[in-house]
Amino acid sequence: MRRLYPPLLACPLVRLAACILSGLLLALAFPLPDLNFLVWVACAPLILAALSEPRPILGFLWGCATGAVFLAANLYWFMGVMQRYGHLDLAEALAAMVLFLVMFSPFWGAFGLAESWAARRSIPLALILSPFVWVALELARTYLITGFPWDLLGYAVAPRGLEQLAAWTGIYGLSFAAALTSALLVWLMLVPRSWRARAALAGCAIVWIATNAALAPPPVAKARRLAVLVQPDAPLNNAGLVNWAPWKNPVPLEQLVRLSLETVKGEEKDADGAPLIVWSECSAPFFFDQDPIFRGAVESMAERAKAMVVVNTITFAGPRETRPQNTAMALAPSGNVILEYHKIHLVPMGEYVPSWLRFTRMSKVTSEVSDFVPGRSYEVAQGRDGGIGVFICYEAIFPQLVRRLVPPGPGVLVNISDDTWYGRSAARYQHLNIARFRAIENHRYLLRATDDGITAIIDPYGRVIARAPQYRRAALAGRFRYLSKRTFYTSYGDVFGWSATGVALAILVVAGLLRRLFAGDRVAAVESRK
16 A cells, blocks of 8 residues: 555554544633634644554544543533433443443544545545545534534634634534644644645645635624523422422512513613513423413513513423423514424433433433424514524534524524533533524524523624623623525535535545555556566
8 A cells, every 4th residue: 555655653552642632632622621722733633643544443443532532521511411410320420421422432433444544545635535524524423323513623713704604614614624724734744844735734824814804704783673681590400490380489480571571671772673582491390381370471571571572381292282392482572472483403311312222221301201392393483573593402503403494584593592401511601602603604693592501692793792690590681683694504504514525425436446556556566577
């Protein structure tokens, strides 16, 4: 097999250490500690190790090591959630975490396998392949094994101008940019005296800097629509929830209504159109269709505030109405319901247990007694001033889902979430950072109300322009606009991601053809010696 450059990592243990380093660098690039500058070099040790590995099966294992280290460090909070709300002891939670790593680290393993296999044919071809196959595998993470595209590489790209590329390429374009930079750095490490490698890396840096400057967002635009985002800080434990049941204790509900109305009254001066009140996804037992106390309070609030209202509730589907659905209700200022959106992408082990995991002790971490039923309709609420596209909690990590909820005309995006599950971990910051990119991709304001996470108003360029204090009940008032511009991503979706996948497959085919060509050369040489 031909190698144009000598591998730098000759020892297997050094290659393993490089892959562990890559996993740590990837984890450090995300919140917290959010050392986002590391995203430009984080993939380099893994790429270098894979190129230096002559046995593709070990390339797969090295990639799995990177993935396992990254996932364990980035999602350390997973064990706490399973212990606290899944009722697992430490050993069981650790076993659940190991199962999770076994399920998802092979995506990084596939990257190591592809790079090692391609490098046996041509290292330059393997370097060209790396950003394309990285994007292809991130796309696979979005759709396979229930889908879990949490903290894709592009989410760590921080320069505001570069972030705007997501309006054309989605998050996958930013992942491509970061992986490409690491590949060029590896090229320079392999041939440190090559003027071509230096020029390519310098050219890449110049392009990113120029793009960042060209796409730098304008100053925050003045907006006159009033949004009030209510953070209830409702408890998650069953004992605490009993006190939140409106038919047993109406006080918490009355307090939320009063907080909403007082905030609208205090902030409505100079505001245009109907205010928009958003209550978060909430663990409290609110049943809009079955509880006249809750329904009456919300309808009355909409009428008194002359506001559009979005609230979370549990509805029930099925012939006997026994299957719960996680639902967002939108009301017009008249109090009439104009949208009943049922959450489409449910949380595995949170709202349902996949059939292939039912043999384990990993139970759901919700208080509902049966599996939730997913919704199927991508409807939006259409008000007099504009449309409202609502998505619930975990759905924020699926860009292809959110783009289908963007109103066709003037509109705004609303994300309701219950990030109390994450405690005081980095997860709430990671979730907010992911949600920001849905605003960029679709060029819409994003109003994000959480039970106790990070409640925030995000402008169409992904800037957090207002946020509520954490760990207490609060109402965040701010301004937004209904926008109608449709981005390339909103209109056409993951064209970039699927195109990169096609290019990756084409390069792998070329690498296979090169193997046959080199094999033919060796046979011809042997015959000539005879």
